[in-house]
Amino acid sequence: MADKPKLAMYWAASCGGCEIAVVNLHEKILDLDAAFDFFFCPCLLDTKISTIEALPDQEIAVTFFNGAIRTAENEEMARLLRRKSRLLIAFGTCATEGSIPGLANLSTREELLRTVYLDNPTIDNPEGILPLPSSEVAGGTLQLPVFYDRVLPLKQVVTVDYFIPGCPPEAHQIWNVVAAVAAGQPLPPPGSTLGAGQLSVCHECSRRKGEKKIARFYRTSEITPEPDICLLEQGLLCMGIATRDGCGAPCPQANMPCSGCYGPPAGVADQGAAMIAALGSILDPGDCRGKSEAEIAGQLAALLDTIPDYAGTFYKYSLAGSILGGRVKS
Amino acid sequence: MTALIREKEKNVAQAAYQPRIVGFLCNWCSYAGADKAGTAQIAYPANLQIIRVMCSGRVEPQFVLQAFKQGADGVLILACHPGDCHYKEGNLRAAQRHTLLLRVLEQLGIKRSRCRFDHVSAVEGEKFVRIIQEMVDELNNKKGE
Ligand code: SF4
Secondary structure, three states, rough: OOOOOOEEEEEEOOOOOHHHHHHOOOHHHHHHHOOOOOEEEEOOOOOHHHHHHHHHOEEEEEEEOOEEEHHHHHHHHHHHHHHHHEEEEEEEEEHHHHHHHHHHOHHHHHHHHHHHHHOOOOOOOOOOOOOOEEEEEOOEEEEOOOOOEEEEEEHHHHOOOEEEEOOOOHHHHHHHHHHHHHHHOOOOOOOEEEEOOOEEEEHHHOHHHHOOOOOOOOOOOOOOOOOOOOOHHHHHHHHHHHHHHOOOOOOHOOOOOOOOOOOOOOOOOOHHHHHHHHHHEEOOOOOOOOOOOOOOOOOHHHHHHHOOOHHHHHHOOOOOOOOOOOOOOO | HHHHHHHHHHHHHHHHHOOOEEEEEEEEOOHHHHHHHHHOOOOOOOEEEEEEEOHHHOHHHHHHHHHHHHOOOEEEEEEEEOOOOOOOOOOHHHHHHHHHHHHHHOOOOOOOOEEEEEEEOOOOOOHHHHHHHHHHHHHHHHHHH
């Protein structure tokens, strides 16, 4: 046991889907277990944090860190695991870009706490009690991790060696990385993305692509798309054009538009901006001949009104890692 | 006395505030329009930092976000008039992108007045100056709110 390299997996602000994705390796998980001493994973194993703290620095060969940084505890664990690991890998889009927890960056900390603890219709909190980092109770002082102002991707807190995107990462891609590390294969330069492509989901999508002109957007419940034609051309807001490939495009192949879970493609700093650039070029506000500038603007506005939530759609998985990182103070 | 001093400090602070505007000007029309203002020696506020691009269609929304991130108070994108684009329809695309970008910017806490798109041709030096003046005035007013 002791001579096998150690593998750890930790969750910060995440949903547990990344752990499910690892379990989705199916029988390959036995190969993973044969190659590594998979000794720390709070979702699956009962190793204590004190065990990690007692390890010499750099003792863990690989740590898969999933989840974003939301609280002081998340950051503390990120720092601890960074110190103890030779390779720290941001695993899943929460860790690489903030993902769904990162959408909280559209609201302030105060707004979030107010909604969750005071304003929600199902809340019964007549004294208006809010969680505090430290509170005095009859039995002594209770401590809670500090809730940060913003959700941060892992790389904004510690140095990250590699990034594996996906919400969650596809099992075959996880296996590619595990197998490469286990075999001691040379890895790309630090800071690279592993287990994904460089291009966009369209590259892997088998739907027929023609000239794109969108005259109307539809929600997925409103139409049954043609099986072979690009969904975006049919008015479904497919994020495939602004999303990194590597997943194998399972969603568009199942008639569901890509929602962008692999984050921005290589070389793109801001997924939402890339989507705005792409969409802006293919909007078709209708016949504009002989119309005034105001009339044309009205037609364009009517077309855009059919998109329900711009930031929530274009930045669904990458708001925290985007250029502005969320809503800014004006 | 202290109230007076405070009042004075406030005035100084207000006078010191100068909105910084990053302007993306297309090479063929708007940059020439700015040049026209220069050769005609029309005075205009020094708040604009001009970046010349080959076409307004080259202005990726990423550039605008980066400008705001680095502290710009306003971003101005100037293009040829519809039909005049050197590349046929780069300006039309830029206009559509801008409309969509404004909606996202609003959700990100950046008001519409901070990101303006307009058309300036090579002969419209005066219009160029008017647009900058309007934007500076608007940003100054907003700051006071
Ligand atoms: S359906 Fe989506 S992923 Fe497929 S080609 Fe169209 S935009 Fe790209």
